Amino acid sequence: MDVQTWTFILVGGTFALYIGIAIWSRAGSTKEFYVAGGGVPPLANGMATAADWMSAASFISMAGLISFMGYDGAVYLMGWTGGYVLLALLLAPYLRKFGKFTVPDFIGDRYYSNTARTVAVLCAIIVSFTYVAGQMRGVGVVFSRFLEVDINVGVYIGMALVFFYAVLGGMKGITYTQVAQYCVLIFAFMVPAFFISFQLTGNFIPQLGFGSEMSDGTYLLDKLDQLHKELGFAEYTSGSKSKLDVFAITLALMVGTAGLPHVIVRFFTVPKVKDARISAGYALILIAILYTTAPAIGAFARTNLITTVSDKEYSAMPEWFSNWEKTGLITYEDKNKDGIIQYVGDKEANELTIDRDIMVLANPEIAQLPNWVIALVAAGGLAAALSTAAGLLLVISTSVAHDLIKKQIKPDISEKQELLWARIGAAVAVVVAGYFGINPPGFVAAVVALAFGLAAASFFPAIILGIFDKRMNKQGAISGMVVGITLMLFYMIKYKLGGFGGGTAEDWWFGISPEGFGTIAMLVNVVVSVVVSRMTPETPEDVQEMVESIRYPRGAGEAHSH
Template structure:
């Protein structure tokens, strides 16, 4: 069978599984819609957390970034992995002990202010929509190639699927759907990695194959460095970014992970604080399987790609090249008219433009793996994108229904009315997310990196100070969140969208790129909130008691 038929079969079966789980696990109350009733087992929650956290950026785009950026792409690997450790150890158990539905719930109660709650709601929605744009683009990329439809049509198909199980099932349905999605995405990621590792290095363990030798006896990374230098690209294993920028990007991704509301809320779905810690440990192990494999896939794909296209006749390109060309994600411009592909580091002479988001998806085709493996990777990419998109949409609907309508506008509404508002909000969020997927502000991992930066600059300081500092008050938290979010958003928008021609190291403040500016925004948030707290009244005594209750066991 050809790739398209295999894709219809495998993707169709996985979609049927997700929808079936959503129907069986349909939420019947706000408690089930928001936190799955708080009765999810640690292992199931660990798998759901891993799927929620490993988005399209992790599955589709991260290996592509490392493949094209080499050493510099490792900042995404370090930042996201380190960030999860920070979240699991520093924040999650305390927030679980607090026992409310959402991050704005925590901030509103801890800072005894409906204004603080409202600012947190705005931050949650802003960050979530920025993040979900990357997920919907990932869905469009997968559908555009493997179902051979337009990218925009692919986004619309993804919208329908997410709408069904997010709006119907809520957190209860999403949790068990994400368990299934984790199984699909990790199997889809590892199978081709093992295949290609055996073919290239003879080692069935990709992590070891990454440091192994090829059939000609040369080390894989030495071979890749040689190919890069021969074609005029920067060395694959040497950093091009400054140490300062690498530090700031890594830190922004770390603390941004710890401030992402859709990940934090997962720790509210287990019965106890102990279970929150256990599920965090499970999730870390399950995440590490993919993250330790990504650098190997990057090196395998880059080596095979260069060997397939560099200085080859365009007319002799394999079928996969033409299929990806039809999507617009590969573009060939025969500048010298010789019919050969000049894939070189010099942008003036280079004739091939490859979207880095396709590397993981095209990797099995480049390596000539069986068609069912190629279709499996498509299903895995969709599982990764849809699992995170659903979690983000739930955060948006919860922020609107629970934190804004229930807590501020109409506190007298019934449980059923609140559930209806949550579902309507989720539906509206799907439409907005679809728009961003059709009109994305960048490639998947870039957009996600911005979301992490915004989360770092807004949520993280308020959460940390709320747990560990009794002196932090509402005036400080509100001021810090507003200043941190506005500063970071302004910097990113200015260099990426207003004046992209100025987006160079020479023009960046302190040499910090837009991807890393969230760290500086976080530091500004901390500074502003501390200074304002020192010059405004102390929090009430009951807040100090609340902080003690969060930090100490019963």
């Protein structure tokens, strides 16, 4: 069977599974819609968290980034995995004990102020939309190649699907769908990795194949460095970023992870505080399977790509090449009119442009793996993008229904009406997300990295100081969040989108890239918060007591409802 038939079978089959699960686990109450009724077992929650967390950026873009950036791509690995450890140790158990549905809910109650709650809702919506734009784009890329439709049509199909199970099932539907999506995603990522690792190095395990010798006796990474040098690219294993920038990006990604609203809310879905820690542990192991394989896939894909296209006749290119050309993600311009592809580091002479986002998806085709493996990767990429998109849409809809309408505009609203508002919020969010998917600001992983910067600059200080600093009051938290997110947005618009007169890499403050600037904005947020809170009235007694009780594990076995 050809690739397209296999794709229809595998993608269709997985979609039918997701929709079936959504119908089976429809949410009947707001508690089920927001936190799946608080009764998800730790292993299932660990799998759902891993799927929620590993977005299209992890599945589609990260190995692609590493395969083009080489050593510099490691910041994504370190930042995204490290952030998880931070989340499990510093935030998850305390927030679970606090027992709220959403991050703005925690901030509104901890800072005894609706202004703080509203600022948090705005930050949650900005972060989630920046992030979801990347996911929808990923969905479009996969559909456009494998179902041979226009990228925009692909985005529409993705919107329809997410709409269906996020709006119907809420958190309960999403959780069990994500368990299925994790299984599809990890299987789809690992199968081609095993095949290609064996093909190139004779070692089945990609993590070991990455450091092994190839059939001609040279080490894989030496061979890659050699290929890069011959073609005039920067050496694969050496970095070009400054140490400070690498540190800033890694920290921004770590802290951003710990402030991401759609990941934090997963810890409210388990029965006990202890379960929050256990499920974070499971999630870390499940995520590590993919993350330790990504650098290997990046190196394999890069080696295969260079040996397939460099100095070869354009007319003799294999079928996968013309298939990706149709999507516009590979373009070839014959500058010297000799019909031979020049793929070199010199921008003037280079004739081939390749979108980084296709590396993982095209990898099995370049390596000539069986058709069912190629289709499996398409199903995996969609599972990754859709699971994260659903989690983010839920954050947007709960922020609107629970934190704006129920807590502020209409406190006497009935549960049925609140559920209706949550569903309307999700529906509007899907439409906006689709718009961003069709007009995306940059490629998937870069957009996602900016979302982490925004989360780091706004939420993280308010949450961490809210747990560990009793003296932190509403004035401090509000001014910190506003200053942090404004600074980050300004920097992002100026250096990434060319607003405010634009600027080049030479003009970066302290030489820190927009992806790493979240670290600076976060530090400014912390300073502003602490200084303002020390100059304004003390936190009320009852709030100080509440902060005490979150930190001490009295009766930590049960979650008290305050």
